[in-house]
Amino acid sequence: MEILSVPISFPEGANIILGQSHFIKTVEDLYETMISSAPGARFGVAFCEASGPCLIRRDGNDDLLIEAATTIAESVGAGHSFVIVMEDAFPINALNAVKACQEVCGIYCATANPVEVLVGETAQGRGVLGVVDGSPPVGVEDADDADARREFLRTIGYKR
Numbered sequence: 001m002e003i004l005s006v007p008i009s010f011p012e013g014a015n016i017i018l019g020q021s022h023f024i025k026t027v028e029d030l031y032e033t034m035i036s037s038a039p040g041a042r043f044g045v046a047f048c049e050a051s052g053p054c055l056i057r058r059d060g061n062d063d064l065l066i067e068a069a070t071t072i073a074e075s076v077g078a079g080h081s082f083v084i085v086m087e088d089a090f091p092i093n094a095l096n097a098v099k100a101c102q103e104v105c106g107i108y109c110a111t112a113n114p115v116e117v118l119v120g121e122t123a124q125g126r127g128v129l130g131v132v133d134g135s136p137p138v139g140v141e142d143a144d145d146a147d148a149r150r151e152f153l154r155t156i157g158y159k160r
Helices: 025-037 062-076 091-100 141-155
Strands: 002-008 015-020 042-049 056-060 080-085 106-111 116-122 126-133
Touching: 015 091, 015 116, 015 126, 025 042, 025 056, 025 062, 025 080, 042 062, 056 062, 062 080, 062 106, 080 091, 080 126, 091 106, 106 116, 106 126
Parallel strands: none
Antiparallel strands: 002 116, 015 080, 015 106, 042 056, 042 080, 116 126
């Protein structure tokens, strides 16, 4: 087995959800999940089919984000993996609904950080082993850092 580190890129200011699923219907159900759980969000969904024609299935409501999701799916190339690239929403707006989608087996990350996908490649194909999401910590927050965190959450509308 070869282990690859696949850096992925997506538009500045966008967020992604990367996960594992199991059925061709995934792309349609994730489209419906995004529409109903994050109204006003712009997004693209791509799903790597793992049998039959083995196509990257894709959908969404924004052409640029559909293309971004498709590019990520192509670079990762792991069967049954999916990616949602979103703007005008945060993963927290849709994550529980995505996890509840009956085709979804698990989530690897939901982030706006730089991401490297760790992929295992065998003679059969590719699978996601995990992700590197962002940078390592450089310290522990102090009182000023905690105040800044609380203020940030209020600034973006998640706390009052």
